[in-house]
Amino acid sequence: MADVQQVVDRILAGDVRAAARLMRDLDDGVPGAREVLKGLYPNSGRAHLIGVTGSPGVGKSTLTDRLIQRLRADGRTVGVVAVDPTSPFSGGAILGDRIRMQRHATDPGVFIRSLATRGHFGGLTASTRAVLTVLDAMGKDVLLAETVGVGQDEVEIAATADTTIVVTVPGLGDDIQALKAGLLEVADLLVVNKADREGADRTRQDLLMMLDMRRGRDPESWQPRVYLTQAKDDVGVAELLEGVREHREFLHRDQGRALAAARRGHVRQEFLELLKEGVFRRLVRRLDQDGRLEAAVEAILARRTDPYSACEEMIRTCLDRSE
């Protein structure tokens, strides 16, 4: 890998090839890649990060594509991370969506990166944040993180955006209806996409009612909105972006008090996640090398101990001596 500072400078200058290369290197755990990321970090934190999440099939990619289009028409540069934790085994279907989005690939104002696996960071969340840091440092005005809103990781990525958009469609089945609930709690803006379908207004009413039930009485806090869109035909997308703008203004008033508070929480969470993975990796490597891991597994299998006691014992010997 080239000299770290050189790569940092190139990416800060917006060099697309250097950025793409770094993202690959980070995934592959190439020595030095993480040093570049460290060098970029002081230059991150300027972009507005928008999370777009929802169940499979609600049209997130199409909506993201429309958002890119409109943001570009406004002259803003855009970085996109599309997170897809499904196996690369038959990525054909997903490729279809991505290809639609890739029509922006020739636009130098747009950078799109798909993430399917955890890569070398050990966690999809950490990998995504690394890519967002790179895009941010490149100087993109707006970052879009698109994730499937199921599973803890994916919800977390969306929840730690500055503005979180949760997408649903009219008339989903019972189970998916329930999935939506977990997402409702992290939504700043809610979208009923495919709103030409029957029941769109009913879904909107339901969402408003659910929001009303959980709404705090604090008049100072942000009140989530509900938008009807037909992303495929670009209907309602301008209104949604106006909502994003209003939420952004909300975050920035009073010298950005709300934004600072939110980001403090996000940084704390991000740091703890990194720490969790890092400590764990280091520990497993050590226990693997000295045979203690296999010994514990053997003892549990033979029922000479149980996983809980073995774990407590291991923690005692690994952590407590350091105090």
Added chain:
Amino acid sequence: MADVQQVVDRILAGDVRAAARLMRDLDDGVPGAREVLKGLYPNSGRAHLIGVTGSPGVGKSTLTDRLIQRLRADGRTVGVVAVDPTSPFSGGAILGDRIRMQRHATDPGVFIRSLATRGHFGGLTASTRAVLTVLDAMGKDVLLAETVGVGQDEVEIAATADTTIVVTVPGLGDDIQALKAGLLEVADLLVVNKADREGADRTRQDLLMMLDMRRGRDPESWQPRVYLTQAKDDVGVAELLEGVREHREFLHRDQGRALAAARRGHVRQEFLELLKEGVFRRLVRRLDQDGRLEAAVEAILARRTDPYSACEEMIRTCLDRSE
């Protein structure tokens, strides 16, 4: 909490109230509950654990309900864990499914437990395994773990069963089609449920083709099967259970060589997960108390450092001194 050995003995004798109480106590982190779990562990490992997983809406609960019914008709006792990581916020829809299953609640040969949150274990996987250990120690012949097959945790739970059943339906959308791929890799038995719908046979052919592509050339390894079911009308369920029986036989032949190998992997994974959560909790508590966590967050926010350097520094001071 009563004397640990007393509670252990009661649960080993199959006392339903003591078991239910313990599960609640484990969730709530009641002191002593984990000691009971340790006491039960040596008596676990006898049940056959079946994982049932798939996307939302494919009919997992209905299928599980039918499996319970047939297993009971065969005179086998059944323990069920239904894992639902969605928010309890609007559990109405899910409650419907669960209620259907609850018709077995008055049958002393069946024990059903729903898990929605991570509880005190810090992980849904760990909580689920704890409940499965209790059910196993109670002497249930067969354990069923039903999880939504999206998100890493949920797939992991299903993947560490003795027999993993992956459920799908004909004609799902592109995105869900892709989700299926990640699950395909962990499936011992595949089910196309709602097989009266159009395209069932086509879906079955697709799955067979996908299986064929990834199939190893090892004639000794298990070859996944595909079943067509209509769980609602109890069609095809007997054949599926016959498949489970055959897979179980496969695991048990040659003095259970395949079963032992699989379980070794599962125990290793389970132990590592416990260790990860345990070490992390201990560490965060300590860093929270001495103010080092807040100091790190401040430094990152002020961009005096970056999360990666701060994390490495923290790991150095916390772990390396113990060597």
